[in-house]
Amino acid sequence: MNMSFNLNALLRDNIRKLVPYSSARDEFKGEASVWLDANENPFGSPLPHDYNRYPDPLQHQLKHKLSKIKGVPAEHMFLGNGSDEAIDLLYRAFCTPQVDNVILVPPTYGMYEVSANINDIAVRKVNLTNDYQLNLDGIAEAIDQHTKLLFICSPNNPTGNSINAQDIETILVNFNGIVVIDEAYINYSKQKSFTQALAEFPNLVILQTLSKAWGLAALRLGLAFASKEIIEVFNKIKPPYNINQATQDLVLEALDGVDIINEWIKATVAEREVLVSKLATLAQVEHITPSDANFVLVKLSEPRALYAYLVEQGIIVRDRSKVTLCEGCLRITVGTKPENERLLEAIQTFYN
């Protein structure tokens, strides 16, 4: 439990006072046969399906279906144009530019820092430990009265490991700002999601996405789970129609595919273990971080030359060799079995 958290005190003044935009769809929500309130084209769209009407600003149907899959009530859910939108809205809701700060724990997902920079919010970095866990003492020291947000990515990108849940709870209990847990890779993890801890922690925001395990990266749908009060803040400041109708329609359809998604998750985890065990046999591989995600961070000799060689072979991995605490590492996404085999052959050829 966190007893001293005060959402109203944490919000930026301008956001607390904000009178939100009221769209045509906010002002009349019932049934009607003649819609002349939103300056839409009444004839239709030059497409097989009509998209001439503005979409539901709060995506009720979609949230209802997601809520059953995720086991979280719709009132605790925000949908964004990718997780990126939720990250940006968190800064805009809670952080006053040039006054407030955010704590980041590198090496981690790059968007947290870029979004802080866009919003002119100071970043305080407290590196992860050598085994990629939280430095709790360092974090406690870095927090001051202007620290409004703290991002934790678990499983972490680019390292792939999960962050110790007990440590995350320690922060949730002791920090009176917002703790954001980014669970983009939770479907591949042995750890359980923090979604069932929402009732316990009023300062908890969980991010998930349909861009990874769900195979819908191009549709741009990110989820945020939080208290009803925090979700109301998101809804107040988001662009009114942030999730387009094509995305809402296609995701509704895709959500019937839970079975195939679960098969793909199992296949990816199995392939990850094959890839790890084969990489581990190579003398030039120095370390592989145990992964709970659909990628592995591998420390190996001549990472930049290997990266360049793989590009020549038409195989693209992520060069993380210049990133703090990831020196000498490549981040490799787990592909299909034939893709992983091609990768392994190319790596062997390079070293031979």
Ligand SMILES: *Cc1c(COP(=O)(O)O)cnc(C)c1O
């Ligand atoms: C890929 C990824 C996301 C997904 O972002 P979207 O904007 O939803 O596509 C979020 N967080 C992390 C850590 C990621 O690696």
